Amino acid sequence: MKRIITIQDISCVGKCSLTVALPIISAMGVEAAVLPTAVLSTHTAFKNFTFRDLTSDIPSVSKHFKSEKFKFDAIYTGYLGSVEQINLVAEFFDEFKTNDNIIVVDPVMGDNGKLYSGFTKDFVNKMRRLCSNADIIIPNLTEASFLLDIEYKNDYNEVFIKDVLKRLSDLGIQRTVLTGVSFNQNEIGTMMYDSSKNEYYSCFSEKINDYFHGTGDIFASTCVGALMNDLSLQKSLNVAVDYTYEAIKTTVNSKNSNWYGVDFERVIPDLIKMLNEEKALVY
Numbered sequence: 450m451k452r453i454i455t456i457q458d459i460s461c462v463g464k465c466s467l468t469v470a471l472p473i474i475s476a477m478g479v480e481a482a483v484l485p486t487a488v489l490s491t492h493t494a495f496k497n498f499t500f501r502d503l504t505s506d507i508p509s510v511s512k513h514f515k516s517e518k519f520k521f522d523a524i525y526t527g528y529l530g531s532v533e534q535i536n537l538v539a540e541f542f543d544e545f546k547t548n549d550n551i552i553v554v555d556p557v558m559g560d561n562g563k564l565y566s567g568f569t570k571d572f573v574n575k576m577r578r579l580c581s582n583a584d585i586i587i588p589n590l591t592e593a594s595f596l597l598d599i600e601y602k603n604d605y606n607e608v609f610i611k612d613v614l615k616r617l618s619d620l621g622i623q624r625t626v627l628t629g630v631s632f633n634q635n636e637i638g639t640m641m642y643d644s645s646k647n648e649y650y651s652c653f654s655e656k657i658n659d660y661f662h663g664t665g666d667i668f669a670s671t672c673v674g675a676l677m678n679d680l681s682l683q684k685s686l687n688v689a690v691d692y693t694y695e696a697i698k699t700t701v702n703s704k705n706s707n708w709y710g711v712d713f714e715r716v717i718p719d720l721i722k723m724l725n726e727e728k729a730l731v732y
Contacts, residue, residue: 464710
């Protein structure tokens with residue numbers, strides 16, 4: 450069984466970060482090891498949440514992993530809360546990167562053209578360096594704009610998105626994926642660029658005009674899980690787009706859904722079906 454190590458925070462209630470990554474990756478038949486960066490009582494959309502910073506634990510956990518000779522088929526990072534954490538994760542990459550595994554960075558920094566609270570230009574610069582050590586990055590357009598130090602645009606076309614992807618690859622990243630891409634009012638999805646092949650790929654689903662916390666974590670976790678099932682990045686993106694859409698649609702159509710997250714759990718059987726269908730096309 451392949452093993453992923455995912456490095457991000459855990460919100461005890463909220464359906465994001467590790468509480469999304471763990472069940473999704475596990476359901477896809479991949480061992481999900483974790484390196485928590487912080488523990489929150491809830492995600493930050495709640496008021497009065499508690500927060501415990503685990504930055505000081507990262508070196509000792511990493512050292513123990515090394516002493517046990519643990520190997521990881523993928524290293525997948527999500528939300529990192531400080532420059533210090535980025536520096537420690539970069540050291541983790543140096544320790545555990547091999548010729549056979551992949552590093553996937555979701556550079557969680559902001560949305561809708563703005564950085565999340567507490568993030569600075571120094572944080573962006575450090576995240577840019579971390580991304581340059583990744584095999585695949587999965588930013589949204591806000592995060593890509595900050596990584597490239599360009600103006601964020603709501604109104605864009607395919608030529609612009611391709612240019613953004615190409616410029617991200619110039620940071621030293623072979624495969625770049627941009628999420629939340631939409632070229633019309635009815636569809637939303639993703640576009641990727643593989644610099645080794647000079648090849649673009651995109652896939653879309655029906656656009657649902659609702660905003661939910663944690664959908665980016667669902668998308669990234671599904672993509673990494675599919676990659677560990679030996680699917681190509683293109684096929685992994687197909688699965689991630691379709692599963693994220695089904696999870697959002699199910700949430701919107703349910704009277705019993707909670708406001709704070711997406712009911713991805715209800716459609717895990719659909720995820721397994723999607724994964725198996727894509728694998729069947731390969732084999």
